[in-house]
């Protein structure tokens with residue numbers, strides 16, 4: 001076994017930042033990654049149209065070495081550009097020498113000697129006192145148990161397991177199951193290419209206009225004088241974007257005309273502005289939420305030619321409180337349904353009965369397909385962690401510990417699993433925080449914690465079951481006091497049959513960061529050291 005101070009699992013934003021930061025702090029570190037390249041979900045999600053939903057310059061590291069010579073071509077960069085960004089980060093921070101790619105971790109076992117032993121599918125093994133899990137929120141794609149799926153004779157892929165060589169959609173009969181962010185993006189690519197496209201929708205997505213645009217390199221370079229200040233803003237309330245702020249007022253603290261004007265301005269800015277950049281109570285108060293939904297609905301319906309299709313894509317009554325499923329960003333998604341070659345199937349009225357060799361059979365029809373795309377999402381937050389056989393004290397399994405629900409302290413530590421910390425993990429701010437922002441403040445926090453342990457000669461850090469229960473109760477209260485608890489979303493674990501229903505992401509990144517900082521200021525409250 002190769003020995004290090006720290007083993008990091010996963011080469012996305014979190015793992016790479018930690019590698020850089022811990023190496024600078026003098027620790028010996030090895031980062032292990034199952035895929036052949038860096039970038040985590042960006043390496044894996046190579047389906048047509050894959051693109052980030054956070055605009056430049058939010059979705060990148062604040063390290064000057066990384067942004068100084070990097071120029072983006074679009075306001076919302078596509079997947080290939082993001083992969084190139086990770087290669088750039090690798091180069092400027094010289095990360096690769098401490099990374100093992102193509103190495104899937106199969107098991108991590110904590111021994112009585114206070115060290116983790118890590119085994120992989122290549123036969124390579126690692127040993128370290130500290131294990132940092134940076135598997136991200138979307139490491140485990142979810143394929144529903146669709147009857148007959150194995151019988152399909154055409155080409156079938158999950159969006160997160162798309163073949164590197166791509167799939168030719170031109171002139172073919174394409175079916176897409178799922179209308180979350182991945183589904184929306186594939187629909188936009190498939191509609192103009194396919195001979196016929198069938199979109200199987202179970203729940204309407206409340207997609208927001210991306211307002212994509214090309215970026216001018218000279219203007220971007222000039223804007224960099226402000227980057228240090230902008231990046232500081234990501235850590236100042238409200239929110240974690242450097243340039244999205246919301247009003248310190250509720251939707252009904254203003255008159256109708258003022259409310260419309262605020263909604264309209266956010267709509268025009270695009271991206272997440274309409275989700276998190278209007279009034280303070282949109283995700284808390286039913287009436288405020290309904291006002292946002294109605295504005296969204298009317299905007300979308302105006303773009304659709306057929307009122308029957310509009311009833312399915314933008315129903316008069318909200319299918320769930322607006323914004324409690326993560327809004328996808330779209331570029332012409334709704335107009336795709338005005339095309340003669342695109343058909344929308346409402347799976348609630350026409351349930352899917354079986355996948356057959358030549359297509360998809362619903363209660364009333366068979367849709368003949370050459371290509372079937374499964375845009376059915378992820379076993380989010382926990383799936384990437386429980387897929388690894390992680391064993392803590394007394395050989396206790398993490399998957400078993402979480403079988404009836406997740407308990408963590410601050411979304412970072414689990415009782416019974418000493419010296420293991422999770423970044424961007426379940427019950428932390430995760431998907432309610434811009435990825436790189438969270439990677440940096442959690443990564444800095446972990447680095448300071450490990451330095452503190454080293455300074456005090458501690459070899460062991462762990463939390464208690466009591467702290468885990470308290471954090472879970474705190475999140476349950478947040479689910480109740482916001483509108484999130486009402487929706488069957490992956491935020492709630494509710495997209496996976498049988499998964500315990502609980503709020504898995506802390507829905508306020510400012511409050512979450514404060515919790516981390518106050519824990520640290522109180523001598524790492526809730527953690528025990530030896």
Ligand code: N01
Nearest residue numbers: 051052053144178179180181182183202203326375376377
């Ligand atoms: O997955 P999802 P996703 N029969 O879980 C449907 C990030 N992301 O990959 O809503 C029929 O959102 C399911 O239907 P329903 C982003 O954070 C970001 O699209 O459960 N349908 C839903 O429509 C995002 O939120 C970007 O009724 C079934 C869809 O599949 C997250 O990843 C791009 C079904 C799953 O939607 C996940 O997005 C892509 C079944 N049995 C992803 N099971 C960007 O940055 C599931 N569905 C832009």
